[in-house]
Amino acid sequence: DVKVTQSSRYLVKRTGEKVFLECVQDMDHENMFWYRQDPGLGLRLIYFSYDVKMKEKGDIPEGYSVSREKKERFSLILESASTNQTSMYLCASVEQGRDYEQYFGPGTRLTVT
Amino acid sequence: GESVGLHLPTLSVQEGDNSIINCAYSNSASDYFIWYKQESGKGPQFIIDIRSNMDKRQGQRVTVLLNKTVKHLSLQIAATQPGDSAVYFCAENSDQFYFGTGTSLTVIP
Numbered sequence: 001d002v003k004v005t006q007s008s009r010y011l012v013k014r015t016g017e018k019v020f021l022e023c024v025q026d027m028d029h030e031n032m033f034w035y036r037q038d039p040g041l042g043l044r045l046i047y048f049s050y051d052v053k054m055k056e057k058g059d060i061p062e063g064y065s066v067s068r069e070k071k072e073r074f075s076l077i078l079e080s081a082s083t084n085q086t087s088m089y090l091c092a093s094v095e096q097g098r099d100y101e102q103y104f105g106p107g108t109r110l111t112v113t
Numbered sequence: 114g115e116s117v118g119l120h121l122p123t124l125s126v127q128e129g130d131n132s133i134i135n136c137a138y139s140n141s142a143s144d145y146f147i148w149y150k151q152e153s154g155k156g157p158q159f160i161i162d163i164r165s166n167m168d169k170r171q172g173q174r175v176t177v178l179l180n181k182t183v184k185h186l187s188l189q190i191a192a193t194q195p196g197d198s199a200v201y202f203c204a205e206n207s208d209q210f211y212f213g214t215g216t217s218l219t220v221i222p
Contacts, residue, residue, distance in 0.1 A: 004156070037213075041156075042202060054171035058209075090156055102210070104156030 003027070004093050004105035011109045012036075019078040021108050030096040032074035033104070034058075034066060037088040049074055050096070050102030081112045124221045132190040134216045139184060143205040148177060148188045151215070152199045160188070160201075191204035195220045 007022035023032065031050050035043040037059075045058030047066040055066050063085060067075040074093075078085055088109050092102040126132045138146070144165040149157035163170045163177045163186075170177050176189040186203050202215035 009154075040214055042214045043204075043210075045209060092156075101159065104158070106154070106156045 004087075004091055004103050004110050006091055008104040008108050009106060010111075011013050012113065013078075013081050014063050014113055015082055017078075019110065019112075020042070021074045021076040021078075021089055021091075023074045023076070023093075023104070023105055024072050025074075025091075025093035026072065027083050027093065027103075028071065028091040030071070031094045033092040033094075033102065034064075034074065035090045035092065036060070036083065036085075037090055043090065046076065055065070078110075083109075083112050086110060086112045103112075117208045117218070120213075123217045123219070125221055126193050128195060128220050128222050129192055130148050132188075132193045132197070132218060132220075134190075134218065136186040136188075136204045136213050137184060137217065138203070139193075140185065140205060140207050140211075141181070142179075143207045144177060145206040146186050147204045147206075148175075148186075149202050149204065149212075150197075150199045153201070157202070186195075190218075193218075194221050195222055 004025045013019050033048040034046045037043050044060050046064050047058050049055050051070040052071050065077045088107050090107045091105040094102045147162045148160045150160050151157045161172045161175050161177050167198050174191045178187045198220045200215040200217050201215040203210045204210045
């Protein structure tokens with residue numbers, strides 16, 4: 001079974017702090033995604049990556065950056081956290097060419113105070 | 114922009130009854146659709162998918178129906194069980210995936 005893990009299940013940060021959310025997958029998947037999930041809005045794509053050191057903006061990249069130094073790890077960075085970034089963050093992983101079989105991590109619920 | 118929505122935010126059914134969860138999409142170019150189940154505190158889990166060249170697809174206790182004419186997708190769960198209680202949402206794929214907001218299904222024992 002594919003396993004996608006996220007570094008924290010719950011995180012509380014202060015406004016202005018730099019926040020790192022880590023995602024690791026163990027199936028050698030090329031493609032990785034970061035989404036945020038908010039009530040009434042569904043999942044929205046923040047960033048994705050199709051290869052090491054490669055990144056592409058999704059629908060809502062503002063206020064975020066990402067890092068993919070190793071194939072198995074995809075990090076989401078909030079350079080200066082704001083209260084409107086309070087959300088559930090979900091990482092997903094998928095094999096190249098099989099974009100429909102996205103495997104999701106358990107999510108990180110981030111609260112910015 | 115894309116619009117993927119659900120008709121009802123919540124649904125309660127008796128254990129053993131069938132459940133039907135609906136989803137409307139707006140992009141007629143979407144060619145692939147997925148239903149996800151998300152239990153409390155967990156990430157979304159793939160349930161079943163369907164391509165636009167199909168009208169119906171069946172899995173284990175689940176059936177997805179696609180009506181391209183009215184851009185409507187439904188998920189039918191047969192003999193609903195307490196373990197089926199979760200949020201269900203659809204996703205459509207054209208240039209990328211667009212996700213619905215979800216329906217919360219509660220199974221009453």
